[in-house]
Amino acid sequence: MTAPVTASRGRVPASATAGRGPLGGASLPTWLAAAAAGMCAAAGWLRVLPGTRMALLLALAATAPLLLAAASRLLRRTASTRDTRPDGGPRPPTAPPPAPAPVSRSVPASTPVLMPVPLTLGLSLAVAAPVAAAGFWGSPARFAQAAAAAVDGWAHLLATTVPAGPAPLLATGPFLLVWVAAAITGELLARTTRAAWAVVTPAAVVFAASCALAGGTAYAVTAAAAFTLGGVLLLRARARDLRGPVPVATRPARVARVARAGAAAVAALAVAAVVVPHLPARPRVDPRDHVTVPDTPLTGVNPLDRVSPWLSTPDTELFRVTGDGPLPQRLALVALDAYDGRTWTSTARYRPAGSGVPHAPSGGRRLTVEVTVAGLGGVALPAVERPVRLDGPATLAVDPDTGLLLDTGGLAPGLRYTMTSLLPAPPQPADVDAAPRDPAPATALPPGVPAEIDALARTAIGGETRPGAQARLLAAHLWARVRNDPGSAPGHGYGRLAAVAATGVGGAEQIAALYAVAARGLGLPVRLIVGFTVPEGANGLVRSGDVAVWPQVRLGGLGWVSFGPTAQAAPGWQAAPAPTAAPLPSTPPRVVPGAGVPTPGDRLASDGPLPVRRPDWPLIALIAAAVLATAWLSPRVGRAVRRRRRRSRPVPADRIAAAFQEVVDTAARAGSPVAASATVRQALDRVDTAIDRRRPPDNDFAPRQADLHVLRELTERAVYGARPLTTAEADDAWARADRLRRRLRRPAPLRRRRP
Incomplete structure (x- = not known):
C-alpha cells in the first residue's frame, strides 16, 4: 500500500491534482501574487514618468496581459475537456480512478495544446499597440506612432532629465516594457509549475530598469521593499502550488511558520532602517552618464559681453519674479568655466528638461518662484540655484552639472516657467577657511599670465596656504583695492585685466574676471556666474541695471562657494568697501542706495558632496552580528517548536x-x-x-x-x-x-x- 507524501486523513493527494488547475500550472493565488509583483515593479516608473494617467496605464499594462493569458488558457481548456462523446451523446460513467501515480514530470491528458510562445506574445503586442496609441496618442488608429515611439522613445528618455513630462514619445516605451513583462509572466504561469524564479524575473527586469533611470535612495528603498513583498507573495503562492493541498493537521504549524516569517521580515526591515542611514553615501550610477545624447550648447551672444550694455541702459525691463514667499536675492543666468586668454565661455551642455533636475542637493530651504520673461532676449534663462523641480514649455533645457536653464526656441516676451529650488545653509567663514581644495578641472589657464596678476594674487594671500582662506583673502583684497567703475573700457583679455590690476579701476565683470584668473593662478578651481539681483521694492521686476557677475570657487566638502570681490555698482550707488571678506549668506541683505554690498560669497549652489555622518562601525558590526545570529537561530528554533507540536x-x-x-x-x-x-x-x-x-x-x-x-x-x-x-x-x-x-x-x- 502506498500513500502520497502530503496526504492526511480525508484529504485528496497532491499528485491527483498537480498541474491540473483551470489556469494551468498555477493556482488563482499565484496569478494574483504575480499581478501584485508586476504592479509593484511597474510603479517604479512613476518616479520617471509621474502622473495619474501614467499610473492608470501602467496598472493596465501590468494586469491586462495576465487577464488575456488566463482567459486564453480557460478557453482552450474548456474546448479540450467537453464532457461529450464524438456522436454528441453523453459520456458513459467511468470507472473509479486508479491509484495516484507520480505526475511531476508528465502532462495530464486533459491539458490543452498551447500555442507557440512567439505567437502568443505577438498577439499580446498586437493588443498592446492600439491600447498605447489610445492611452498616449489619443486614438487607437495611431498605433504606428506608438510602435515607432517604442523604439525611438528610449533614446529621448535617456536624453531627458527625470522626472520627465507626460510626452507620448517618452511614455510609450516603458508602457510596452511593462506589458511584455506581464505577458511573459502570464505564459510562464500557464505553462510551468516549477519555474518560480523565472516568473519573478520579468517583473525584476522592469523594476531594475525603473531604478536605473529614476534613482534616489529613499525611493529605491521604498520601491525595493514593495517589489520584494510582491515577489515573496508570488514565490509563496508558487511554493503552495508545488506542495499541493495543505493537510488539516499541519495547518496550525503552517500558520505559526507564516507568523514567524512575518516577524522576521519586520525585524529585518527595522534593522535596515537603523543600518542604512549610517552607510557611507556614494554617487548614484546614472546610465545617462554612459550614453552619448544630443546635448545643446549655449549659443548666441556671450552674456558676459552683455553686462556693459545692460549697465549703460539700466532701466530696460528684463523679467519679473513672483512667488508665494520671500523672493530670491539673486538669480544665475549662465556659468562660465572656460578661459582662452581673451574671453570666458561656457562648456555646459544642456539637455531636454523634464520636471526634475539631476544631481540636486538633498537638503535646504525650499523656494518656489515663477519667472515671466520680458526683454531679456537670448536663450539663457535666469534660475535660482539650484532648481530641483521645473514646470515650463517643452523647449526648456537644463545643464545637469550646474542646474542652469535655457530655452532652445529663444526667449520671447511673455514666456513663463516655474522652478522649485533648495537653498542650502550658507557656510561659516571658519568652514570656508578650513575647506581643502576640490580636485575640480576648472583650473586651466592659457600661457602668458601677466606678472601684475600674479603679483596681486601673492600680495593678497600673503603666506596663507589653506585654499579656502586664500579665496577669501583674494576677494577681500580686490574689494578694498579695486574700484568698480561701470564706465570703464570693456574687455576680459589678459591685457585688460592686467591694466585693472595695475590701475585699481575696472567694471564689475572685469573685477570678477580678474579674481577668477588670479584664483586659478593659485590653483583654485573657479568659474564666473553672470546673473541678476532682485531689488527691494520693485515687486520682483528685474531691470538691466540689476545685472551682476560673481566668481565661484569649488572647495572640498562645500561645493561651489560664491565670493564678492566687487560692490554692485549702478548709477547713483556708492560702493563702500566692507571691513572683512567672508562668504556671503545665501540670502544676502538687500542692496539699497548709499550702501555697499556685503562681501562674502554665498554658497548659492552646492554641486559638491554634502557632509556625510561618519558611520558608527561598532554599532553596525553589532547589528550585523545580531542579524546573522537571528538568521541562524530562527529556523532551528522554529523547527524545534514544530517538531514538539x-x-x-x-x-x-x-x-x-x-x-x-x-x-x-x-x-x-x-x-x-x-x-x-x-x-x-x-x-x-x-x-x-x-x-x-x-x-x-x-x-x-x-x-x-x-x-x-x-x-x-x-x-x-x-x-x-x-x-x-x-x-x-x-x-x-x-x-x-x-x-x-x-x-x-x-x-x-x-x-x-x-x-
Whole structure:
C-alpha cells in the first residue's frame, strides 16, 4: 500500500491534482501574487514618468496581459475537456480512478495544446499597440506612432532629465516594457509549475530598469521593499502550488511558520532602517552618464559681453519674479568655466528638461518662484540655484552639472516657467577657511599670465596656504583695492585685466574676471556666474541695471562657494568697501542706495558632496552580528517548536504521519528533497539514498532498513488503514524517525554534499 507524501486523513493527494488547475500550472493565488509583483515593479516608473494617467496605464499594462493569458488558457481548456462523446451523446460513467501515480514530470491528458510562445506574445503586442496609441496618442488608429515611439522613445528618455513630462514619445516605451513583462509572466504561469524564479524575473527586469533611470535612495528603498513583498507573495503562492493541498493537521504549524516569517521580515526591515542611514553615501550610477545624447550648447551672444550694455541702459525691463514667499536675492543666468586668454565661455551642455533636475542637493530651504520673461532676449534663462523641480514649455533645457536653464526656441516676451529650488545653509567663514581644495578641472589657464596678476594674487594671500582662506583673502583684497567703475573700457583679455590690476579701476565683470584668473593662478578651481539681483521694492521686476557677475570657487566638502570681490555698482550707488571678506549668506541683505554690498560669497549652489555622518562601525558590526545570529537561530528554533507540536499530537495516526513528514523535511534540508507526488515508499527510498550518500558504517545497513520498513508500514496504515493505531506504535514511529534524522544529519563527504 502506498500513500502520497502530503496526504492526511480525508484529504485528496497532491499528485491527483498537480498541474491540473483551470489556469494551468498555477493556482488563482499565484496569478494574483504575480499581478501584485508586476504592479509593484511597474510603479517604479512613476518616479520617471509621474502622473495619474501614467499610473492608470501602467496598472493596465501590468494586469491586462495576465487577464488575456488566463482567459486564453480557460478557453482552450474548456474546448479540450467537453464532457461529450464524438456522436454528441453523453459520456458513459467511468470507472473509479486508479491509484495516484507520480505526475511531476508528465502532462495530464486533459491539458490543452498551447500555442507557440512567439505567437502568443505577438498577439499580446498586437493588443498592446492600439491600447498605447489610445492611452498616449489619443486614438487607437495611431498605433504606428506608438510602435515607432517604442523604439525611438528610449533614446529621448535617456536624453531627458527625470522626472520627465507626460510626452507620448517618452511614455510609450516603458508602457510596452511593462506589458511584455506581464505577458511573459502570464505564459510562464500557464505553462510551468516549477519555474518560480523565472516568473519573478520579468517583473525584476522592469523594476531594475525603473531604478536605473529614476534613482534616489529613499525611493529605491521604498520601491525595493514593495517589489520584494510582491515577489515573496508570488514565490509563496508558487511554493503552495508545488506542495499541493495543505493537510488539516499541519495547518496550525503552517500558520505559526507564516507568523514567524512575518516577524522576521519586520525585524529585518527595522534593522535596515537603523543600518542604512549610517552607510557611507556614494554617487548614484546614472546610465545617462554612459550614453552619448544630443546635448545643446549655449549659443548666441556671450552674456558676459552683455553686462556693459545692460549697465549703460539700466532701466530696460528684463523679467519679473513672483512667488508665494520671500523672493530670491539673486538669480544665475549662465556659468562660465572656460578661459582662452581673451574671453570666458561656457562648456555646459544642456539637455531636454523634464520636471526634475539631476544631481540636486538633498537638503535646504525650499523656494518656489515663477519667472515671466520680458526683454531679456537670448536663450539663457535666469534660475535660482539650484532648481530641483521645473514646470515650463517643452523647449526648456537644463545643464545637469550646474542646474542652469535655457530655452532652445529663444526667449520671447511673455514666456513663463516655474522652478522649485533648495537653498542650502550658507557656510561659516571658519568652514570656508578650513575647506581643502576640490580636485575640480576648472583650473586651466592659457600661457602668458601677466606678472601684475600674479603679483596681486601673492600680495593678497600673503603666506596663507589653506585654499579656502586664500579665496577669501583674494576677494577681500580686490574689494578694498579695486574700484568698480561701470564706465570703464570693456574687455576680459589678459591685457585688460592686467591694466585693472595695475590701475585699481575696472567694471564689475572685469573685477570678477580678474579674481577668477588670479584664483586659478593659485590653483583654485573657479568659474564666473553672470546673473541678476532682485531689488527691494520693485515687486520682483528685474531691470538691466540689476545685472551682476560673481566668481565661484569649488572647495572640498562645500561645493561651489560664491565670493564678492566687487560692490554692485549702478548709477547713483556708492560702493563702500566692507571691513572683512567672508562668504556671503545665501540670502544676502538687500542692496539699497548709499550702501555697499556685503562681501562674502554665498554658497548659492552646492554641486559638491554634502557632509556625510561618519558611520558608527561598532554599532553596525553589532547589528550585523545580531542579524546573522537571528538568521541562524530562527529556523532551528522554529523547527524545534514544530517538531514538539508534531510529536505531541493527540491522535496516534496523526503523530505517525507527522513523524514521517519530519523525516522527509530533514531529507530536504540535507539536500535530497522529495517530490510532492511521491508515494511513501518512494519518499523513504529517497531518504535511504540520502543516508547512503553519507557513507554510514557497514553495521548500520540492517538497522536502517528495519527502521525504514517499520516507518513505511506504520505511515501507510495511519493514512489509509481503518484500524486505529496505538500510542505505543506512535512512539515507535517517532523513535525510528529520530534515528533516521540523526543519520541524515551526518556530514556528507565534500564531493557528495549535493545529490
